[in-house]
Each structure stands twice: as structure tokens, then as C-alpha cells.
Amino acid sequence: MDLLAQILVNGILLGGLYAIMALGLALVWGVLNIVNLAHGAFIMLGAYVSWHLYTYAGIDPFLGLPITVVVMFVLGYIIQRGLLNLIVRAPMFNTLLITFGLEVVLTYLAQLAFSADFRTINPSYAGNSFQLGPVVLPLARLLAFAVAIILTVAMWLFLLHTRLGRAIRATAQNLVAARLYGVEPRHLYAMTFAIGVGLAGAAGGLYGTVSQINPYIGAALTAKSFAISIIGGLDNPLGVIVGGLFLGIIESLTAAYIGPTFADVASFGVLVLVLIVRPSGLLGRTA
């Protein structure tokens, strides 16, 4: 029983991390209709930004997170205006190709710049934990979880209540109508993509504090984010949280009670099931 409680807590905390990883991907996908295959590479770059801030400037990874987000936000804005805007009206296949190319380029540039050595963001408290009844709560994961929830709820409120947020939602729902109401799509697309990349940066900073960083972590993270976005649905940031938690819990339970090799089978099996039963995601509107 104690073990089950611990496994569930592990799964929930893992799910929070998953949610923040997928948040940016789902936003960009939902609004720009671009499946950003370079999303994992942006998470990796964000992790390196946080790692540099921590290693060379001594900035705590959680306190430095806003800096990471701003750096990645600016990078995202530039990449959208300079590169992705060229293909914004192109068929889906072209956007896949260009973001895939971007992923390859970013990964290899990262190896040139940072080498293939493994890095960790390891402040003295990163491994701390506290006991709550029979369950151990790892501090860094708990903080990462809290940041993930805060960012997701903030995203949700931002989309609901701010002018820019409403414009983003309007564009996602009906581009022509949004333009008629004075939305300038180029700036809006760039802002959305920048927010997505900024969120990827935040996810990277958190990922580096609980796991390890090398230039090649991106592809697997993109795949995971992709699955979570589909499971949760693209309509609503809260769907991503649900998708992340769902996946985290399923993977933890599978690893403990069926076998660790089956964790991926379970998560992608769930993906297929969701596609069959609820194609627009767990929290998505049914068509």
C-alpha cells in the first residue's frame, strides 16, 4: 500500500514535468497549426541556458527561470519572424520538414557549442526530499510541479482574459474573422510561437534540475510532448495538465507493476486509444 502511494506520487510529479514540456507544443500546434518538431530542441536549449546561468553566474535554476524564459522567448520570436513565417500558409508537410530541419540544426549546433558531455543543474538542495507519512516527496520535482501548475494556470488566464490572449484564441478559431476585427496575424503568430518557445525554455530549466542535459535529449522529449498534447487536447492548457498527469501516472504504474520496459508501450498505447475513442483529446471538445 505504501509502495502504491509512493508510485502514484511519483507519477503525479512526473506528470507535472510532462505537462510543462508539452504546454508550448500544444499552444503552437493549436494556434499556428504547426507541429513543431524542434520543440524538444528548444527544451534542450532552455536547459543549457539555465545550466550556464547556474554554472557560470551562480544563479539558482528556479530563480533564473524568468531569464531563461525571456532568452528563449526572444529566440522564438526571431525564428518565427525570420524563418517559419515564410511557410505559415504552406501545407502541413512543409512545416514538418522545416521544423525537423531546425531540430537537426539546433542539435548539432548545440554539440559544437556545448560538446556532447552530460550536464546536470545540481544545486545543493536538488536532491533533498521530505517525508509525508509513508511517502517521500522529492523537493526539486515538487518545485518543478508547482512551477508547471502555475505556468499552466497563468497561460489559461492569459488566454481567457487578456487582449493578446483573446486575439490568439480568435485567430486559432477563425483567422478571417479575427483579421476583420483588426488582428495583425504576423505579429500574433510570432508572439504565440515565442510564448511556446519560452515555455519550452522553462521546461528545459526544470528538466535540467531533475535529469541530465546533452544535445540529444530533444527528440525523445518532442515525442513525449506530442503524445501528451494529443491525449490532453489542444483547446485548453488545462487539457495538457490532465494529459501530462495521466501519462505520468500510467507510466509509473506500468513500470512498477508490469515491467519498466513496458512504460513506453503503455504511454503510446494510451495515445492510440485516445485517438480512437476521443480524437480531440480528453478535455477537447467533441466534434
Add this chain to the structure above:
Amino acid sequence: MSKAQTIKIGIASFSVLASVALSSTLAAAKDIVLGASVQLTGPVANTGRYYRDAYQFAIDKINAAGGVKVGNETYQLALKLYDNQSDVNLSVRQYTQLVSQDKVNLLLGPFASNFALADSAISEKYRIPMVQGGGASDQIFSRKFKYIFGTLAPASDYFGSTIETMKTLKPEPKSVALLYADDAFDVSVAEGTRPKLKNAGFTVAMDERYSTNATDFNSLLSQIKSKNIDAVLVAGHETEILNFVRQAKSLAVAPKLYSFTVGVPSEDFRKALGKDADYAFGMTAWLPSADQKDRWFGDADQFAKAYREKFGYEPDYHAASGVADVEALVQAIEDAGSIDAQKVRDALAKVKFESVYGTIAFSENGQIDLPQTVIQVQGEKLVAIHGEKGPINPAKYPMPAWDAR
């Protein structure tokens, strides 16, 4: 002609020129060309570099010492190296290209067992001997192949000396968890370790295989804790082991001992973990020592120093094994008095010499047999605990709880 076209033609002709220039430097007369495909990029690039650097370092050293004598003639060594991008399929294609198009004389290996397992099929098919120092899995050598030679000790015996060490510890650990990744090397390790644990009287309380790309070990760690396991033996890759140790700390899981097949001997791993690397056990078939003489490098100690100066990082057993591969080929060429692939192969089967890496001699199946020295991270240092002749230094055991360090 438009400007763009001119530029295109310019680039095309330049690249043709460049490739002609490159291939002509390779095909210079009296060169023995050694071909290899190594992970220079991709997820295992940080281990692949040991082989790139070791091969080149050994070749430069041998050339500087006058090259290779074959009968009355002296040859220089050249290296034809491809980057397999950590992709097994690409690696197989590159070895095919090395033997069929580049016509290299002899082959050096890639890193990692799953690569060596696939690539050795090429050396066998084309009957070109390959000496590889990156694959330890017993599977590579169990197929009665005649052209594959390996300088890593058998995977099945990686934990052998660790189990001997465990018998000497007080209080003796009782229950053991054996965790391994699902690839050629780690499965061989597990298959070899299982009977050794039983014979030594340990209870194998957990025996779990996990996916090679796993990043989350929380479920396994929670089980280790709830089953109160004394000793944890993990066969995996560096990324997984980094995650394992970090997550063990964050869940406050501290068995009496844990030991890892990879990572512990390499500087990069210890740097990434910092203080959290303390108490981790591992094993290595090579520790630099002045007693280990070498014809070209003097001894292993001098080799380690020169390597560090040249490349800026510590060599570990991967690097020493890579150097031994080049030396084994050279020794075999000289013994055979020929660069004919068949004759070199026959000489390799009988070769016996001292190198920076140890005594190089291959058993019937083509694999070397070297004892694994148990090592442990103790504070800043890597300490040898238990070798072929028994205990060397006392182990720090049992590992204290994470909050009591």
C-alpha cells in the same frame, strides 16, 4: 548565366576538388589504411570521442616512431574515419563502404556492443579482420566469426569481481537488485551476473529489464526501498545511470551499495554528479600504471599523461582499449610480415604482446580476457578496491543515508 547559377557551379566544382584532394592524401603510396566508423555525433558521442582520439593518437605515435615494418619495407599508418551519428544502420553501411569502395586494408571497431554486433557481420563477409575495443557483449563472439577480435573483457564477467568484493564486506549484503537495459551489452551482463549471484549465495530480490532510453527510475527506486534491498547492480548507459543516481537521492533511496557497469571510471560522469557521485562502485579493466609497459608509449602512466595533455580530458579504459586495437593490428602485421588480410587475421589469432592496456592476447572466440578491478568514488578520488589478486584499498561501506553525508 545568373549569379545564383554561377555560385552553384562554383560550389559544386569546389566540392569535387576538395574530395579529390582528400582522397589523394589517403591513397598515398606505402600507407596502410585503417578504417573505422565511430560515434562522433549523436547520443553516445561523448564515449565515441575516446575511440576517435585513441585511434588517431596511437597512429600518430606509431608513425612518429618510424611506422610499421613489413619485411624490408616501412609503411605509414593512415586512418579513414566516418561518423556514424550513433546510428547502427548507418554504421553498417559505412563499414561496407570502407571495405568495398575505400578499400581500406584493415578495420578498427565502433563503440558499443550493439554496433560491434552488427558491424562484425561486414568484416566477416568481406574477410577483413576487425579489432574492436568498444563491444564487450558475449553475443559478438558466440557466432564462431573468424574476423572479429575484441579488446574489452567479456560482458558476462563485468560484475564478477564486484560479487567477490561483496562477499568480503561487513555486514555482508544479502538481497540484491539486478537492473539492466535491453541492449546487447547489458543483457549479456545480466545473463552472466545472475548465476554468479546465486552461486555466491545472494538473494536476487529484483531482476528487472528496462528500456534503453528510460529517463524515469522512480518506480524501480521505490521498489528497491520498499523491498529493503542491500546491493543494487545496474548495467546501463551513462545517461540512465546519471538519472538513476539523481533520482535515488531525491527519493532518499540509499542501499548499502550500488555499482554501475559504465560511468564511474569516466571523468565526465563524476563531474556531472559532483558530490553525489560519492560511494558509487564501478569496474574497469584498466587503470594507468607505470608497471604496464608499452613499446610506443613507454608505459600506461606516460600514455595517460600525454593523452590528457593532448585532448584535455582523462583517458579511461575505452581510450586504452582503442589504442590497444591499433597496436594489435600493427603487431599482427609485423608478425605476419604482410598486410594481406588473411595473413594478418591468422597472426592476430596468435598475437601476444604488452601494451598500455595490458597483455593483448585473444582466446579462441576472438575476445580478450582481462580481470575487472572494482573501483569506488571516494570523495574527489577514484579508488581501486579489489583486483585480480584480492583487496587493494578498503571500500567505503555501507553507503550512509543521503541526509547523513
